[in-house]
Amino acid sequence: MAKVVEEKREVTIVFAGDSGDGIQLTGTQFTNTSALFGNDVSTFPNYPAEIRAPQGTLAGVSGFQLQFGSVEVFTPGDICDVLVAMNAAAFKVNLSRLKKHGTIIVNTDGFNAKNLKLAGYDSSPLEDKSLEDYRTIQIDITKMTQAALVDMGMGKKEVDRSRNMFVLGFLYYMYSRDIAPTEQYIKEKFAKAPTLIEANIKVLRAGYNFGDTSETFTSRYNVKAAQLPKGTYRNIMGNQAAALGLVAASKKSGLNLFYGSYPITPASDILHELSKYKNFGVKTFQAEDEIAAVCSAIGSSFGGELAVTASSGPGIALKGEAIGLAIMLEIPLVVINVQRGGPSTGMPTKTEQADLMQAMYGRNGEAPMPIISANSPSDCFDAVFEACRIAVEHMTPVFFLSDGYMANGSEPWKFPSTDSLPTIKVKQAKERKEDDPTFLPYKRDERLVRDWALPGTKGLEHRIGGIEKEWDTGNISYDPENHQRMVKVRAAKVAKIADSIPLQEIDNGSDNGDVLVLGWGSTYGVIKTAVKECIENGISVSHAQVRYIEPFPKNLGDLLKRFKTVIIPEMNNGQLVKIIRDKFLIDAKGINKIKGIPFSTGEIVTAIEEAVELVKEA
């Protein structure tokens, strides 16, 4: 029977199951297929803290949420249209994310007595009346998968591992997707194991065909391609974009890339990604600890390479002293912090923006350092490229702040061509001849930037270090006047970077008015969505997202003062808001969420409405 195809503007799905169920892979495949089809997509993987927590437990639930649409989407969605639950625990953890009358697809085999007990159910929720508000599709996915592979001669464990493909196939049918991209992916992934190619494709098709023949649906759905700006796109995750940005900066500066790093969640994927690019001259060094990671980068920078180190909050804390050394040495260094929940070990797999103060002030002494953040997964490319440009052109360490949300999230990216990227200008000191004046390592140009003098260059032999430098010569100096002068000039050098960065723009709304929502980092998508919604509902509100946090764009203060109220949503206890209040003496208000998960659109809308009310009352 031919089914009716119903059009949808946007759809949010959450895949949930045990951490061994292949949930991330299923979600990623659905995302990539939808992106290739032309939908706009935004994703949010929600990993459990343990790699393999005991099977069937609440702690072991892995989730992957995505929103795809025929219109632009900027968030993975507030609430879901579809919940896929592979077991009772996954069902329990995610049911609250499902909208009323939403669709639940469950693997009934994951609701046996043992699973129910592990999830803390006395009786099966599938038989509960409360599910009447939803549309529940119950499939024994385990049994169907086994049936599909009955002739393959595979063990039960191996067979069960393909269950995720059944779900994927089923959803592909439901949302009228092409299964070819995933088949291609399976062929590449299991190139060395033909049996697994055959098995996975069989199960994928079995799921698809089950959707077609089982009369589960009276209608299928279609989400048309989105009208994104013209161009060629790919799907990309934040950490991947950061890695590509570094390779691009290496190419555009003509410097070899050195990446010194120590494994840490959620930054390690940048290391994995870069280690694949040896044919680009990329040198990755997995150091013995965080301190060696940053120190090796400093050594490499002294030798003339584009030096980068990355970590998350706890690792950045360990790097603090060495970052201070780089500030004294005045050499280029990019420090990436993929932020996670803190303090201490905190919540490694959860997202937070609580290391802004650490980036700003987390070193001994007066140690100013530029800070740049990205707005979204694909923006990590531009932001890290810009961090490299500032580091090299201004001879300074630079912080690039990402976070777990954008590092692991993905979205379509209209990638640039190599030619369209700016050249990063490297200023290295030239060989000195006998009659040339004495080389002064700390002599500065009009931007207060000193020359990069590389070992191996004749006549430039010089010594630098962490002890206070004498003006121009760079020799050790304890002179009181000199110290004050050097502290001031290091600060002025960073402040002068404001001359080379773009002015702050209003993202949406008018450039003056009652309420401005000022964000930074990965809150961009949710603020954009909320502000758009408010404006459509006739509320006067504007949105600006700061990428350059140190120094701020020159016009930021004036821009902020054109609004009666500035509200600053952050996934922390109020950090940018303190800096804004300090620098501009305005009564900015913090909107803070510290739950390890991003804001929902609804939360921001509520905050805007409250701010608008307060302005009216005043």
Next chain:
Amino acid sequence: MSTDTLDIQLTAKDFVTDQEVRWCPGCGDYSILKQVQSILPDTGVKKEDIVFISGIGCSSRFPYYMNTYGMHSIHGRATAVASGLKIARPELSVWVITGDGDSLSIGGNHLIHTIRRNFNMNILLFNNEIYGLTKGQYSPTSPEGKVTKSTPMGSLDHPFNPLALCLGADSTFIARAMDRDVKHLRDVLTRANDHVGTSLLEIYQNCNVFNDGAFEIYTDKGSKIEEALFLEEGQPLVFGAENNKGIILNDGYPKVVDLTNDSYSLEDLWVHDSSDRYKAQLLTTFFDNPSLEGHLPRPFGVFYAADRFRYEEALKDQLDLAVEKKGSGDLDALLSGKNTWTVA
């Protein structure tokens, strides 16, 4: 160790900077500085291709006095900085200057990891068994019971045996010298520099302010002859007045024998072979407190030298191989990835 040969012959003076040397008068560091400056002209490496990197401590001021490239980094991290520099610029001649606190306490981790990676660099470990710059606390090489400012009732720390530690980390070159035997120091410095791989040279250095005479027993003319054992390649282990004593291996255990009676002759002795790791291990255990009855003499010279691949060379091989296999990186192809779609 590296790079092009010189067109003009440099002298020790070429390596002296205009900076006033500020170690305490009588410090052992002066001698080490002078010996390093005096051997460098003969290495044939250009001044601009040499880099000295130090951590923090008295000895770590060293780079300021060397007219080469240099970095006075932070406490304990010189080896980590040097590792990055070697990866960036394998052709440079890199020297790490460190002390017993810098390399064995705060920087212990970086030391052992640098050694196992075997970067082609020289580490000079100035061991004075005390913290000098912070004015006299015990260090990780101070003997048990050492009374210092921070241990008025004596230190409770059992000391490190630095060469045994480094050999345990699979060092490819370990040696020991002392500040006051300048000719021997120059010889060992030259051999350390000639070694391709990480050379670890421990130098007994007298801190005449906070730990004066810590190594006097090995440097004083009267006792040196009985207490110091100089290792010479292919030669039997002999020491004592007119080489009247030797070391034999007795069932695998070292034993001091008297060569003046007829029981033992030179032919019976342990012959030094720096390629023998087992014997090198035994030599590192010649670490007894010299006040103990029947103790073994303290060896000086090159204990062990072996050839093993260098990290920076192996990395370069991987980079070359990657280009050979995949071709030189195409950024546009990388940025687009495999799966793209076009919005018209």
